[in-house]
Amino acid sequence: MAILQVLHFPNIRLRVKATTVNKFDNSVRKIVADMFETMYAAPGIGLAAIQVNIPQQIIVIDVSEKQNQPLCLINPKIIAKEGKQTFEEGCLSVPDVFEEVERAEKITVEALNQKGESFTLSTDGLLAICIQHELDHLIGKLFIDYISSLKRQRIQKKLLKQKR
Ligand code: NI
Numbered sequence: 001m002a003i004l005q006v007l008h009f010p011n012i013r014l015r016v017k018a019t020t021v022n023k024f025d026n027s028v029r030k031i032v033a034d035m036f037e038t039m040y041a042a043p044g045i046g047l048a049a050i051q052v053n054i055p056q057q058i059i060v061i062d063v064s065e066k067q068n069q070p071l072c073l074i075n076p077k078i079i080a081k082e083g084k085q086t087f088e089e090g091c092l093s094v095p096d097v098f099e100e101v102e103r104a105e106k107i108t109v110e111a112l113n114q115k116g117e118s119f120t121l122s123t124d125g126l127l128a129i130c131i132q133h134e135l136d137h138l139i140g141k142l143f144i145d146y147i148s149s150l151k152r153q154r155i156q157k158k159l160l161k162q163k164r
Contacts (some may be wrong), residue, residue: 032058082105097116
C-alpha cells in the first residue's frame with residue numbers, strides 16, 4: 001500500500017469528470033487500498049479517486065469515530081433524496097477551509113463494492129453528507145462551488161499563497 005498525493009484546489013485536475021469502472025481486477029483493489037491508507041493518514045473521512053489524480057468513479061469513506069468502518073463505493077448513483085441539512089464541510093483538497101453547505105438529509109445510493117458486487121445503502125446524517133460531497137468530486141465539483149464566487153476567490157488566493 002502507498003500514501004498517494006492529494007491534489008489541492010485550484011488544480012484543474014479536480015475538475016475532471018470521472019469515468020465508470022468496468023473491470024474489477026487487482027489494479028482496482030490496489031487503488032482502493034491506497035485510497036483508504038491515504039484517507040486514514042490525512043486524516044480524513046472521505047476521499048474520491050479524482051483527488052489523487054485517478055479519474056475513475058471510486059470513493060472511500062469512513063465516518064466512524066474509531067475509523068474502523070471502511071466503505072467503498074464504485075460507480076455510485078443517488079437514487080433517492082429527502083429533506084435538507086446543513087453542515088460545515090471541509091475537504092482534503094481544500095485544506096483548512098470550512099464552509100456551510102446544504103445537502104439532502106436522507107439519501108439512498110446504489111453502488112458497487114471493490115469486488116464489483118452491487119449494493120444499496122439508505123442513510124442520513126454525516127454519512128449522507130459525506131457521500132453527497134464525494135459524489136460531487138466525481139463530476140468535478142467541490143464543496144466551495146456552493147459558496148459565493150467572491151469567497152471562493154479569497155480561498156484560492158490564500159491557498160496559492162501558502163504554496164509559495
Ligand atoms: Ni472533498
